Amino acid sequence: MNGSTTEIELLAWEGCPSHPKAMQLIRHTLRQIGMDHVEVKLRFIGTDEQAVAERFVGSPTFRVNGTDLIPPGGSEPYGLTCRLYRRRDGRFSPTPDPDDLRDGAIKALLGEEVPAGRIAPARPAGS
């Protein structure tokens, strides 16, 4: 694990309905990689000013120690909005592709790179 990271921050905006599904998704991801002891803290962004200060490109955003698990493209503006994700099959979605989230979590929490195109092996919960 990177340092003493035991927390994932889920940044959300209440005007976007995707955060309950996002919470389910990150908890599932953590179970998948055997890191279900990691705490997920939901924090709401409520104003435009806060969105800019937090570099918030939309809801939901997952971070570990301030680093986005799925880094946004450089041109995405900060603001109160639903975040536009793209799944690996090309579809647009309000939540990230589960495999992208898993790769991002492995990198952030375990310090392991998942080579492009390779699916990280799932770890049984509690292992």
Added chain:
Amino acid sequence: MSDRYDPRHLVTIPVDEAVPGFSLVATDGTKYEFDPASPSADATVVVFVSNACPYSRAWHDRINRVALDYESKDVRMVQINPNDASLFPVDSIDGMRERVEAGEFVTPYLKDETQQVAHKWGARVTPHVFIVDRGGKLRYSGNPDADHDDLSQNAAWMRTALDELLAGRELSRTTSELHGCTVKWLP
């Protein structure tokens, strides 16, 4: 939440009420006029959408498919982008034109710069679907179907509403819970 994101005073046109007309410009500069008093089709579908909204984008192909499938049944559709582009530049007329020129739209794609149309119709989210009958009355207001993430839903709520409307039957569903991105209103 501030009024810019969820105006408390916004009222969506009730089903069975007459809808207001509008005149808006499409991405190619063409003016598009909708006069509910003299409609040109048995049903008109007006969908408020956004380039920046993942729900809009997720439902986009299904909405387009409805337009194609019902064109021969005397149904016309327009899609309107009402968002304040100063917040999200992809919702500007240039951002809209880019998608139209990429062949992503089978309907006119109109910009509601002043947001007066979205406000008069009471568009709450993107996508928000309104289906209007030949008499200019609203018959359906809601999402395209039950799940943006399930392609097999195939815009079932839109299709059922259109099928029932065109058959002269009572609509079995006239509204739905609205799932999507809030309209980004001007300050």
